Amino acid sequence: MHAIVKTGGKQYKIAEGDVLRVEKLAGEVGAPISFDQVLMVSNGETTTVGQPMVENATVSGTIIEQGRGKKILVFKYKRRKRYRRKQGHRQAFTAVMIDSIQG
Numbered sequence: 001m002h003a004i005v006k007t008g009g010k011q012y013k014i015a016e017g018d019v020l021r022v023e024k025l026a027g028e029v030g031a032p033i034s035f036d037q038v039l040m041v042s043n044g045e046t047t048t049v050g051q052p053m054v055e056n057a058t059v060s061g062t063i064i065e066q067g068r069g070k071k072i073l074v075f076k077y078k079r080r081k082r083y084r085r086k087q088g089h090r091q092a093f094t095a096v097m098i099d100s101i102q103g
Contacts (some may be wrong), residue, residue, distance in 0.1 A: 002046070003058050003101050006037040014059065024092035027063050033096060035059040039103035048103065057103030065095035088093050 002015040008023030023045035027033055041048045047052050068090040076085040 001101050003038055003040055003059055004040040005035040006039055007035055016101060018098045018100055020096045021093045024072055025094040029063055031063050033061055038103060054103055059101050061096040061098045062095060064097050068092050
């Protein structure tokens with residue numbers, strides 16, 4: 001069984017047992033979390049597509065990690081103008097283990 005959920009402005013295709021890294025969500029490690037914006041649910045035989053969301057469908061999981069990704073460098077440069085700006089950024093994320101899909 002798999003589903004497509006929407007969180008953090010992005011869409012993810014998930015199945016039971018998957019580990020999903022999404023934009024930072026509130027909650028402690030080990031806390032349960034549920035996604036109610038389910039766009040599609042499929043069990044292999046039948047597929048239900050929402051318009052825009054599937055009614056009474058939820059995906060539940062457990063937060064397994066709160067962290068920050070690798071550092072990226074943001075470098076701005078204008079030639080011949082002595083203009084250089086260097087800045088680093090680390091995006092916060094939440095890792096979620098998908099426990100069950102109801103729908």
